[in-house]
Every structure is written in structure tokens, then in C-alpha cells.
Ligand code: NAD
């Protein structure tokens with residue numbers, strides 16, 4: 437119970453029955469794996485502020501202590517260095533499972549570790565959820581749709597993934613993680629939730645993250661040319677991080693399993709994105725073209741009808757507004773002056 441007075445339990449010792457008072461649970465105990473990463477740090481902040489007891493677990497592969505420095509010292513926040521490929525014993529009520537590198541640059545760096553993290557890491561966290569009867573939320577990805585043949589992508593689309601390509605450690609890892617999550621629900625009656633996150637950006641993205649928005653913003657701020665891979669005609673749809681957090685928490689606290697697409701459906705080519713970054717960050721920025729990477733999806737845009745209907749959720753922050761919210765944070769961390777617009 438979440439009562440404030442604790443509750444009495446009968447304990448039988450031989451022929452004696454004693455009454456013990458179980459310690460009261462005042463707070464929702466929430467585990468956030470990958471909590472020191474970009475999305476995780478925003479989620480931890482949100483949950484700590486609403487009064488949950490948050491346990492952040494991270495191996496600091498791409499995340500950092502700086503991302504959660506503002507939470508250290510709060511009585512309802514704990515930080516544990518741990519790799520989810522190893523077992524973890526904790527008592528919790530909810531598990532947000534984010535631990536996994538998300539940028540192509542990082543997940544291709546050690547692809548075998550990436551797929552191990554996705555599969556074994558998810559299996560370990562599902563095992564923990566089973567033992568503690570916690571509700572489990574998996575952060576899956578739009579990458580499960582691969583290079584999509586359906587546009588925009590609905591949750592019922594099965595995807596088009598190259599299972600032996602350079603991106604498959606991530607794509608197939610997440611597909612296997614979804615499979616495991618649904619099998620734990622079917623086999624063990626676990627309460628599970630799945631969100632498929634579309635490209636998300638915002639403050640605290642690692643400066644060396646390598647994803648397009650953080651690259652362009654950092655390049656525009658440091659006066660280096662924006663690197664467009666290929667001809668820049670490929671598309672993505674960019675979501676500001678606060679919209680994602682609101683969507684994820686709604687899914688976790690709501691009654692529906694999903695999967696739910698959580699993303700902003702406004703679609704941009706990379707050339708258009710570069711143009712908007714120039715407008716918002718630095719009109720003098722130049723553009724340079726580089727060879728594209730293998731299996732790069734040609735277009736991506738979420739259909740969010742399901743989330744709108746079942747969660748009453750939709751994104752609020754448009755690209756220009758979101759980008760300008762990133763500039764202060766990036767300016768500070770890059771130690772540069774903000775260019776005059
Ligand atoms: P990120 O790289 O900033 O965060 C991932 C975090 O997980 C990091 O703190 C990292 O150190 C940690 N981690 C990695 N491997 C681990 C392991 N084995 N054990 C413990 N911790 C480990 O990336 P992000 O953008 O914050 O992504 C968070 C989650 O959301 C990921 O699961 C990612 O797949 C998913 N996602 C993100 C996006 C996006 O656009 N940001 C899109 C789709 C899905």
C-alpha cells in the first residue's frame with residue numbers, strides 16, 4: 437500500500453504470532469536505466485520533481501554524471517554505476533528501460549556490445565520486473581521500421597530492416613527486445629509498456645553524440661560547416677525532448693501496453709533542417725557534403741493517431757522553438773559566444 441502510516445503484518449514464529457509494522461512506502465520507486473544519458477536525464481529530472489524515488493542506473497558509456505549533477509544530493513535520487521548486461525537486485529515499482537547507445541556513431545562503435553545490451557540487458561530488467569512485480573517500459577525506436585516502405589509509419593507496420601547490415605545491431609536488438617517484452621507479458625503476465633521513439637533532440641545531448649541535430653547546432657555555433665550526409669534529401673521528423681518525456685510518462689502511468697509511436701510528425705529533409713539551423717543559430721553557417729552511411733533510411737515520419745486517441749498526447753514544441761532552447765546549453769558547454777542573428 438502507499439499509505440502514510442505503514443501497515444501491520446502478522447508474523448508466525450513457532451507457536452507465537454507477532455504483529456510487525458512494515459515500513460511505509462511513501463513514494464513510487466522508479467528505476468531508470470540509462471538515466472545519465474540524454475533522454476534519461478530529462479526523465480529522471482521530471483520524476484524527481486514530481487516526488488518519485490528515482491534510482492538511476494548507468495554504465496556511463498555515452499551518458500555522464502554531469503547530466504544528473506543537478507539531482508545528486510536530493511533525497512529522492514540515487515545514482516548507481518552498473519552495466520545492465522549484468523544482473524541487478526533492487527526493489528522497485530516501475531522500470532523505465534532506456535540503457536542502450538542510441539546514436540549510430542555510438543551503437544556501431546561496438547556492435548556486439550550493442551546487441552548484447554539490447555537483448556541481455558532487456559532480459560535482466562524484465563527478470564527484475566518479474567521478481568518485484570514492477571511495471572516495465574521499453575524505449576524502442578522508429579528504427580524497428582528500418583528503411584520503411586510505408587509512409588508515414590503506423591504501429592501496425594512490420595518494418596523493412598536489413599538483418600545483416602551495419603545498423604542491425606541496434607535495429608534487430610530493439611526488435612528482439614520488443615519480442616522479449618511481449619513474451620514476458622504473455623508468459624508471466626507482466627505489466628509492460630512499449631514506446632517507439634522517433635528522432636528526439638534537446639539540451640544535454642552529448643557534444644560528440646554524432647546525431648544530426650546536435651552536429652548541426654554545434655557546427656553552427658563553432659563556425660564549422662554543417663555536414664550533410666549524401667544529398668540531404670533523406671527525411672526525419674524531429675521531436676523536442678520535453679514532448680517525449682510527457683508521452684513516455686503517460687504510457688507508463690496509463691492502462692495501454694502499446695506499442696506507441698512517440699514523435700513529432702513534422703517532416704524535414706536534412707537540407708531543410710540545415711536551413712532552419714542556420715536561421716535559428718547562425719545565418720553565416722556554411723554547408724558541406726559528406727558520403728552517407730550504409731542503409732540510411734530514406735524517410736521517416738510517425739503516424740501518431742494511436743497515441744492521440746488512446747493517450748490524449750501530441751507534441752507541442754515546433755522545431756524552431758526547440759532548437760532555440762538548445763542553443764544556451766550548447767553555447768555554455770562549447771564555451772563559445774552566441775552568434776548575433
Ligand atoms: P544516450 O546515448 O544519451 O543514452 C543512453 C544511456 O544508456 C547512456 O547514459 C549510456 O551510458 C547508457 N548505457 C548504454 N549501455 C548501457 C549498459 N550496457 N548498461 C547501463 N547503461 C548503459 O541516448 P538517448 O538518446 O538518451 O536514448 C535513450 C533511449 O531511448 C535508448 O534506449 C534509445 O535507443 C532510445 N531512443 C532514443 C531516440 C532519440 O532520438 N534520442 C530515438 C529512438 C530511441
Ligand code: UDP
Pocket residue numbers: 539540635646647648649651652663664665666670671672706728729732733
Ligand atoms: N546526418 C547528416 N549529417 C550529420 C549527421 C547525420 O546529414 O552530421 C543525416 C543522416 O545521414 C541521417 C539523418 O541525418 O539521414 C539522421 O541521422 P541521425 O544519426 O541523427 O539519426 P538516425 O535517424 O539515422 O538514427
